[in-house]
Amino acid sequence: MKLSKRLQQIEQLVASDYDHIWDCCCDHGFLGAELLSRPTSATIHFVDIVPQLITQLENRLRRFYPDARERWETHCIDVATLPLAQYSGKQLIIIAGVGGDLMIHFLEAIHQQHAQLNVDLLLCPVYQQYALREKLIELNCSLKDEILIAENQRFYEAILVSSAPWATEFGTQKPLHKNGSSNPICVKPSTTTNGFSKATRSWWTISLRRIGRLHCDAATQLSICLIE
Ligand SMILES: C[S@@+](CC[C@H](N)C(=O)[O-])C[C@H]1O[C@@H](n2cnc3c(N)ncnc32)[C@H](O)[C@@H]1O
Numbered sequence: 209m210k211l212s213k214r215l216q217q218i219e220q221l222v223a224s225d226y227d228h229i230w231d232c233c234c235d236h237g238f239l240g241a242e243l244l245s246r247p248t249s250a251t252i253h254f255v256d257i258v259p260q261l262i263t264q265l266e267n268r269l270r271r272f273y274p275d276a277r278e279r280w281e282t283h284c285i286d287v288a289t290l291p292l293a294q295y296s297g298k299q300l301i302i303i304a305g306v307g308g309d310l311m312i313h314f315l316e317a318i319h320q321q322h323a324q325l326n327v328d329l330l331l332c333p334v335y336q337q338y339a340l341r342e343k344l345i346e347l348n349c350s351l352k353d354e355i356l357i358a359e360n361q362r363f364y365e366a367i368l369v370s371s372a373p374w375a376t377e378f379g380t381q382k383p384l385h386k387n388g389s390s391n392p393i394c395v396k397p398s399t400t401t402n403g404f405s406k407a408t409r410s411w412w413t414i415s416l417r418r419i420g421r422l423h424c425d426a427a428t429q430l431s432i433c434l435i436e
Contacts (some may be wrong), residue, residue: 214359215239218330219239223296227299228247228250228295228298230302232302233304236264237265244276249387254282261285269282292322292325292327299325300319300328305334307334311343312340313426328369328371330366331344332364344384348374349372350370350383351367351368362427369384
């Protein structure tokens with residue numbers, strides 16, 4: 209199963225220390241299958257609301273991953289009803305390829321049902337990124353990583369957050385900003401004294417490398433403006 213560039217870059221954001229990874233809105237399950245190929249003990253949960261997709265996916269997983277049967281589960285459910293409390297350990301919820309509005313609906317439902325649970329979320333919406341960021345901020349999530357992905361002349365943001373609020377002692381986690389880390393105005397003042405330009409430039413170096421050789425469009429020009 210060959211991953212699209214977008215899914216490859218999302219996959220690279222997934223650390224290897226999770227016990228349970230939820231590939232939500234999994235469709236054909238390409239992303240989850242790639243994660244299943246990794247030499248880790250994480251259980252991969254494939255979630256989609258369409259029964260036929262889940263049946264086909266189960267058949268493929270049985271066929272291509274016979275040795276990993278203990279490491280995957282399928283769930284034909286609405287993402288709003290993820291049974292997170294039934295599993296222990298470190299959990300990551302990945303939602304990609306759907307709109308930010310639908311993700312907001314999922315996040316509200318998950319937050320309502322599992323307010324005390326500390327999970328990571330890796331989100332790559334196709335639209336409504338700004339509204340999604342506003343919701344993540346409202347829910348007190350903190351930023352772990354974020355990248356800009358260019359694929360087929362389109363740009364996607366992939367945002368990795370923790371449901372735990374940001375606090376200075378967390379070290380690697382940061383506050384989340386409505387416009388992304390790209391916007392220097394959004395960088396917290398305490399970070400500015402401690403290598404603001406280095407952090408910002410390194411984020412943009414990575415972003416621009418990912419944008420690669422695509423022709424400049426409105427979004428690319430905006431990015432370059434922000435660097436200067
Ligand atoms: C375009 S695919 C995304 C596939 C993959 N995640 C990606 O990023 O390429 C969207 C999938 O979301 C599923 N979906 C839509 N609403 C859902 C819901 N409420 N709960 C679970 N799956 C849902 C659809 O059945 C479809 O398979």
